Amino acid sequence: MKDFTEGIQCDYLDTMDMVWERPPTLLDTPMHYCPGCSHSVVHRLLLEVIQELDIQDKTIGVAPVGCSVFAYNYMDIDMQQAAHGRATAVATGIKRVLPDRIVFTYQGDGDLAAIGTAETIHTVNRGENIVIIFINNGIYGMTGGQMAPTTLEGSVTSTTSEGRNISLHGFPIKIADMIALLPGAYYVTRQSVTSAKAVRKTKKALQKAFTNQIENKGGVSFVEVVSNCPSGWKMTPLASNEWIDETIIKYYPLGDIKVPEKG
Amino acid sequence: MKRLMKGNEALAEAAIRAGIKGYFGYPITPQSELLEYMSVHLKNRGGVFIQAESELAAINMVYGAAGCGVRVMTSTSSPGFSLMQEGISYIACAELPCLLVNVVRGGPGLGTIQPSQGDYFQAVKGGGHGDYKMIVLAPNSVQEMADHVYLGADLADIYRIPVTILADGALGQMMEPIEFPEYDIEKHTIDHSAWATRGRINGKRHVITSLYMKPEEMEEINKGLQKKYRDIEEKEIRFESIQTKDADIIIVAFGLVSRIAHKTIELAREEGIKVGLFRPITLFPFPSRQLQALSKKTDLILTVEMNSGQMLEDVKLAVNGQTPVAFYGRMGGVIPQPEEILKVLKEKQNQLSLRKKV
Structure with a gap:
């Protein structure tokens, strides 16, 4: 790691306590994400959880096609890059031949809820013991801001220039609610990372999801993170987070959708 | 057992x-x-x-x-x-x-x-x-x-x-x-x-x-x-060559068709027509050099497939114009019969000898 203190004249640097540092599981690579994007926050939370649960050497992640296609560049764990929409099928292949490893997918809305809907639903329906992390930012960021299956009604994108029109483009899909109906879903939650409090809640959700897998509870643990896309939405990072808190969560309310029954 | x-x-x-x-x-x-x-x-x-x-x-x-x-x-x-x-x-x-x-x-x-x-x-x-x-x-x-x-x-x-x-x-x-x-x-x-x-x-x-x-x-x-x-x-090239040493005509076929063509060879030889069979076992890598070497010693190559002539293109590339290449194919799930291939073979042979006379 580059020594950022080089050349800085400061007597008390050596005597200060380290209160915040990069988890070793997060590689020291400049991220390609736009400033203010939720992806980098969720990456960090995910890798903190992997670090804290001490599963770095037994975890295999699956990266999708979309903005997080390069997720493996930032994660010091084994990873496979899947074809568009097929991440959960790839994860199924991995988990079934190596059942003692910890397997997760990290997917966007286009990947998980459009082109890969069949794989998503059937992976959950088989009750695969994996974690699915779903970044719902309501837009195709990587390809330049086209409509996603989760784009809200009225939202302007590069393929809905007059705003999403339900009669033409259909309804924004609530895939987390759909899969929560399946017996193969063990834990389904929807969170965000728009504030410090929300970040802490998302981390807790990820901890729970990975712990479920480690404890072999049986079934998919699904963590949706309602995320921003300042570049795609043409907003500042702050304004995009406010948009989530004030508007998006009315359609995609935060909180647990399915929790394991006690006992 | x-x-x-x-x-x-x-x-x-x-x-x-x-x-x-x-x-x-x-x-x-x-x-x-x-x-x-x-x-x-x-x-x-x-x-x-x-x-x-x-x-x-x-x-x-x-x-x-x-x-x-x-x-x-x-x-x-x-x-x-x-x-x-x-x-x-x-x-x-x-x-x-x-x-x-x-x-x-x-x-x-x-x-x-x-x-x-x-x-x-x-x-x-x-x-x-x-x-x-x-x-x-x-x-x-x-x-x-x-x-x-x-x-x-x-x-x-x-x-x-x-x-x-x-x-x-x-x-x-x-x-x-x-x-x-x-x-x-x-x-x-x-x-x-x-x-x-x-x-x-x-x-x-x-x-x-x-x-x-x-x-x-x-x-x-x-x-x-x-x-x-x-x-x-x-x-990794693999192929099979059957009765090609003295053959005037060589049938090139793979998979199931090669089994049928084997019977055609028997029928042809009973009638005194010297026919051999070249069968690619690896389709990639295709046995191009082996087929090319063989084509130099033969008058006619007949490719038979259960399609419209797909391996035919690789056969032609291998033979590279040195020997006439004919084709017979059945499509859509129809299996060619040995007698049917023999008939085609005789027709192609006649066409070839007519062309030679001209």
Whole structure:
């Protein structure tokens, strides 16, 4: 790691306590994400959880096609890059031949809820013991801001220039609610990372999801993170987070959708 | 001891004996017996069986499991093989070893469920996007349906390449006596720990990908693949040559058609026509040099296929105009008869001698 203190004249640097540092599981690579994007926050939370649960050497992640296609560049764990929409099928292949490893997918809305809907639903329906992390930012960021299956009604994108029109483009899909109906879903939650409090809640959700897998509870643990896309939405990072808190969560309310029954 | 078995079941049993640890498939005629056999026997013998929701999912399960360095396979028939092409392109680029089986049926479209060789181009030329190749094996008996599994699994591991067994509906459905060869899985196991994703082997992370953002980098990846394909062309060509030494006419045929053509040779020789058979066993790598050498000593080459003339293009490229190349094909699931081929052969021979007289 580059020594950022080089050349800085400061007597008390050596005597200060380290209160915040990069988890070793997060590689020291400049991220390609736009400033203010939720992806980098969720990456960090995910890798903190992997670090804290001490599963770095037994975890295999699956990266999708979309903005997080390069997720493996930032994660010091084994990873496979899947074809568009097929991440959960790839994860199924991995988990079934190596059942003692910890397997997760990290997917966007286009990947998980459009082109890969069949794989998503059937992976959950088989009750695969994996974690699915779903970044719902309501837009195709990587390809330049086209409509996603989760784009809200009225939202302007590069393929809905007059705003999403339900009669033409259909309804924004609530895939987390759909899969929560399946017996193969063990834990389904929807969170965000728009504030410090929300970040802490998302981390807790990820901890729970990975712990479920480690404890072999049986079934998919699904963590949706309602995320921003300042570049795609043409907003500042702050304004995009406010948009989530004030508007998006009315359609995609935060909180647990399915929790394991006690006992 | 020999056993009487269906082609699809012989292939499935051989796969388990060859150490296949994961099978991911979707039902489709005429290969469903393979899937059904695996659902019982692979599971009972310690392997993983999943009936996937589609061939798309199946091939991507193969990708994931193969990426862990585990011997895995899938099987399908033509329409399902089309669905798998995307995944195969990714597998080829990520250099993952796996065994694929296409029990070909008549096409295009939903086509028929009868045997065909209409997927030659798709298998041999690369049906998915980008510059890639698979090793393609063409069995012509139930015995070879089994034998090619061992060969294919080994070649896949050695070259880190998808290997396709290109059979057809008849080979899958017909019964013949077969014997499973001795095969020591331990001796044939290749250590994949230098690249497989099993959770940071020796503290080093591995990434399976086919994505490279810089074109120069992607070109290097391509050069590496092409080098591997040239190496395979150098070392792995397999073919069969029957009664070609004194032959005036050579029939070129693969798979089921080569069995039928064998009978045509007998019939022709009874009538004093010297006919031989050249049978490519590996469709990629194609035995071009061997066919070229043979073509110099013959008057006519007749390519017979159960398609509209797909291998024909590779035959012509190999012969390179040195000898006339004729073609006869049946399509849509129709199997040519030995007498039918003999009749065509005589016609082509007459046309040739007439042309010579002129």
